[in-house]
Amino acid sequence: MQYAGQAVSVRDAGDGLYEVVFDLAGDSVNKFNQATLAELRDAVAALQGSDGVQGVLFSSAKDVFIVGADITEFTQMFERSEDEIVAGLLEMNQVFNSIEDLPYPTVTAINGVALGGGFELCLATDYRVASTVAKVGLPEVKLGIYPGWGGTVRLSRLLGVDNANEWVCGGAEHKAVAALKAGAVDAVVDPAQLRDAGLDLLRNCIAGKFDYRARRLEKQSAIRLNQVEQMMAFESAKGVIGAQAGPHYPAPMAALKTMQKHAGLTRDAAQAVEARGFAKLAKTEVCRALIGLFMKDQQVKKTGRKHAAGAAPVQQAAVLGAGIMGGGVAYQSASRGVPILMKDINEKALQLGLDEATKLLGGQLKRGRLDAAGVAKTLTMIRPTLSFGDIANVDLVVEAVVENVKVKQAVLAETEQHLKDGAILASNTSTISITELATALKKPENFCGMHFFNPVHKMPLVEVIRGEKTSDAAVARTVAYAQTLGKTPIVVNDCPGFLVNRVLFPYFGGFSLLLRDGGDFRRIDKVMEGFGWPMGPAYLLDVVGIDTAHHADAVMAAGFPDRMTHEGENAIDRLYSLERFGQKNARGFYAYAPDRRGKLKKAPDETVTAALSGVVGAAREFSDEEIIERMMIPLCIETVRCLEDNIVASAADADMGLIYGIGFPPFRGGALYYLDQMGLANFCAMAAKYADLGPLYQPTTRMQQMAERGATYYG
Incomplete structure (x- = not known):
C-alpha cells in the first residue's frame, strides 16, 4: 500500500514493514495542524485496511520529529465551549488510539525534537528509539494547560507515578539519554543508525523476541498501585509541585490531580478524565495569557530574524x-x-x-x-x-x-x-x-x-x-x-532608558510616592510579589543596586523632566547618601548575608527605619488594591508612551521586553495585554482617582481616545 499527502506519507520498507513519514510541506518543522492530523487519520485508516502489513515505523524527514500542536490553532479551539473542547480532544485521541490498537507492532524513530502532541504520538506506539541528539517532553503546563492527547495517561503508566509527575508537571525537555533512563524511550542510537534500529526492533517484535502486546497492555490498564500506594505517591507530590508552580499557575496542580483521578481507570475512561480537566484549564485567563505570550515570543523572534537577515556572523x-x-x-x-x-x-x-x-x-x-x-x-x-x-x-x-x-x-x-x-x-x-x-x-x-x-x-x-x-x-x-x-x-529606538529602564523608573517613582505617603516598603514588597512580580520594588532596588538606581534616576529625570523629576529627597536618595547600596555592600532596604551555598539571603534590618526618617511619611495602611494600582499605573502608562513614541515597534515587543527584562508577571501577559484585559476605559477611570499624584498617573491623550472607542492594543 502507499499513501501520500502534504504532511504525511506511507512508504513500503520491505518484508511487510511500512514507514509513516512526517514531512510538512512548506515548513521547516513538523507540527500537528488540522491538515496534518487529518492526513494522519487517513494514513492510519489506509494501514488498517491493508493486508500484509506486519509492522509500522513512524519517522520524520525533517531535522525534528514533531514540535507539537500548531499553537495558532489552539486559540480557535479554546474559544469553544468546554463540552466542544472535550469532544475535539476525544476525537483526536481516537486517532492515537487507533495507532496503539493496530494488530502489529509499532515503533517511533525520534530523530530530533518531539514535544507536546509530537511526543504523545510517540507514546502511542509500542516502542520508541531515539537519536542521541533527540529531545522529548510535554511542555504544555508552560501554556497553562496539560497534555490532552493521552499524554498524562500513557506516561504515568510507562514511567511510574513519580517520574510522570515530574515530567508532566515540570514541563521540561529531556535529552535522549535521560529519557532512556526514565523509561520514556527504549533505545538511544547514533543518528545514522536510527531508521535501521527502528526497523530492526520491529523485526524482533515480529519474531517474538519482544512482547509488544504486553507493553501495549501496560499503557491501556490502570496504574499498578493499590489505593494506599496511589494516595501516598500523589499526595506527597502535591506540596512540592504546588510550591514550584506557585498560586498563579494552576496547570501543574491540575495535571497532578488529573493523573490521580484517572490512575485507577483503563485507557479510554482515563482519557475522558484527562480531556475534561484540560477543557477547564483551556478556558482560564492564565491559559489565554500564556498562549498569547508564546505567540508574542514567536513574533518577536521572527522580527529579530528579519533584522538579522543577511548579516555576516x-x-x-x-x-x-x-x-x-x-x-x-x-x-x-x-x-x-x-x-x-x-x-x-x-x-x-x-x-x-x-x-x-x-x-x-x-x-x-x-x-x-x-x-x-x-x-x-x-x-x-x-x-x-x-x-x-x-x-x-x-x-x-x-x-x-x-x-x-x-x-x-x-x-x-x-x-x-x-x-x-x-x-x-x-x-x-x-x-x-x-x-x-x-x-x-x-x-x-x-x-x-x-x-x-x-x-x-x-x-x-x-x-x-x-x-x-x-x-x-x-x-x-x-x-x-x-x-x-x-x-x-x-x-528599540534611542531615548533615555530605552524601553526597559524607561518603564521601570516610573514604577519606582510610584513606589517612592507610596513611601512618602506612609506606606511600609515590606508590605508593598509582599503585595507586589503576591501580584506576581518575582520580587517587590524595595528588594528589586537592593538587587539592582541603590547606587545604580540613584544614577539612573537622575538620567531619567533629566530626560523626562515633566514626569520623572521629584521634589526633595526620596528614599533612593537617602539610602544612597548613607551608602546603603543594597546587596553590593550587604545593606539597603534589607540586610544581606551569604547562606550555606554562598547566595545572599535577605533579612530584616532594624536600622532602616531610622535611616528613612523624614522621607517616609507617617505610617498609613494602604489596601492591597491601592498599592497595586499606585504601582502599576505609572508602569503601564510609560509602556504605552514607548509604543506611541515609536521606541518599540509593536505591542508584542513592549510586553516581551518587560517580561524578559524585569520579570513582569508572565501569567498577566505583559503591560499592554494587562491593559487590554482590564479595558482602557476602566484603566483611565482608575488612574483618575490618583490625578493629584502628578503626571506619572495621567494617561496619554491617545489612550483616552482609544478608551472612548473601546480600542485595544492587540485587536
Whole structure:
C-alpha cells in the first residue's frame, strides 16, 4: 500500500514493514495542524485496511520529529465551549488510539525534537528509539494547560507515578539519554543508525523476541498501585509541585490531580478524565495569557530574524571592561562558540572577569552540562588583554565600562581607532543616549547600543538600541550576535532608558510616592510579589543596586523632566547618601548575608527605619488594591508612551521586553495585554482617582481616545 499527502506519507520498507513519514510541506518543522492530523487519520485508516502489513515505523524527514500542536490553532479551539473542547480532544485521541490498537507492532524513530502532541504520538506506539541528539517532553503546563492527547495517561503508566509527575508537571525537555533512563524511550542510537534500529526492533517484535502486546497492555490498564500506594505517591507530590508552580499557575496542580483521578481507570475512561480537566484549564485567563505570550515570543523572534537577515556572523568578539558584566558577556560568548577578547586597563579587573566566567563554568560542570574538557575549551576562547593589540581582528566590540557619559565616550573613541573597516562598536549602557555617545565617534553609523541584563547568563533579553545615525547593517550584525549568544534581541529606538529602564523608573517613582505617603516598603514588597512580580520594588532596588538606581534616576529625570523629576529627597536618595547600596555592600532596604551555598539571603534590618526618617511619611495602611494600582499605573502608562513614541515597534515587543527584562508577571501577559484585559476605559477611570499624584498617573491623550472607542492594543 502507499499513501501520500502534504504532511504525511506511507512508504513500503520491505518484508511487510511500512514507514509513516512526517514531512510538512512548506515548513521547516513538523507540527500537528488540522491538515496534518487529518492526513494522519487517513494514513492510519489506509494501514488498517491493508493486508500484509506486519509492522509500522513512524519517522520524520525533517531535522525534528514533531514540535507539537500548531499553537495558532489552539486559540480557535479554546474559544469553544468546554463540552466542544472535550469532544475535539476525544476525537483526536481516537486517532492515537487507533495507532496503539493496530494488530502489529509499532515503533517511533525520534530523530530530533518531539514535544507536546509530537511526543504523545510517540507514546502511542509500542516502542520508541531515539537519536542521541533527540529531545522529548510535554511542555504544555508552560501554556497553562496539560497534555490532552493521552499524554498524562500513557506516561504515568510507562514511567511510574513519580517520574510522570515530574515530567508532566515540570514541563521540561529531556535529552535522549535521560529519557532512556526514565523509561520514556527504549533505545538511544547514533543518528545514522536510527531508521535501521527502528526497523530492526520491529523485526524482533515480529519474531517474538519482544512482547509488544504486553507493553501495549501496560499503557491501556490502570496504574499498578493499590489505593494506599496511589494516595501516598500523589499526595506527597502535591506540596512540592504546588510550591514550584506557585498560586498563579494552576496547570501543574491540575495535571497532578488529573493523573490521580484517572490512575485507577483503563485507557479510554482515563482519557475522558484527562480531556475534561484540560477543557477547564483551556478556558482560564492564565491559559489565554500564556498562549498569547508564546505567540508574542514567536513574533518577536521572527522580527529579530528579519533584522538579522543577511548579516555576516561574528567570528571574533571583544568586550571592554572586565567586571561582573564584562565577565558575563565573555562567558556567554565563549560558551556559544564565539571567541572573545576581554580587555581592561588593569590586571585585577581582568582577573575579576575571568573569575566570573570560571565560576559560571564551574556551575555547568557541577550540574553535568559540561565536562572538564568542555570547561577548558570554553575558557581558552576568552583571551584577557591589557592592550588594543588584537582588537583590529574583531568583528564586534561590546563596551561595558562604568555608566558615565565622558568615560564611555573616551573609551569608545579610543577603541574606534583600532577597529577594522565594518567592525561594529556597541555600548552596554543601560540608560545613556546612544545618539549622545555617538557624538564622540567618527563612524557613528557603525555604533549602536547592546544592553545586556544582569546576570547575563540568565537574563534572556538584549536591547539593541538604534541611535540617530546607526545603520541597518550595524543593527543587523548586533542582532545576529545576540541570537548567536542564545538571547532574544529586541530593537528599540534611542531615548533615555530605552524601553526597559524607561518603564521601570516610573514604577519606582510610584513606589517612592507610596513611601512618602506612609506606606511600609515590606508590605508593598509582599503585595507586589503576591501580584506576581518575582520580587517587590524595595528588594528589586537592593538587587539592582541603590547606587545604580540613584544614577539612573537622575538620567531619567533629566530626560523626562515633566514626569520623572521629584521634589526633595526620596528614599533612593537617602539610602544612597548613607551608602546603603543594597546587596553590593550587604545593606539597603534589607540586610544581606551569604547562606550555606554562598547566595545572599535577605533579612530584616532594624536600622532602616531610622535611616528613612523624614522621607517616609507617617505610617498609613494602604489596601492591597491601592498599592497595586499606585504601582502599576505609572508602569503601564510609560509602556504605552514607548509604543506611541515609536521606541518599540509593536505591542508584542513592549510586553516581551518587560517580561524578559524585569520579570513582569508572565501569567498577566505583559503591560499592554494587562491593559487590554482590564479595558482602557476602566484603566483611565482608575488612574483618575490618583490625578493629584502628578503626571506619572495621567494617561496619554491617545489612550483616552482609544478608551472612548473601546480600542485595544492587540485587536
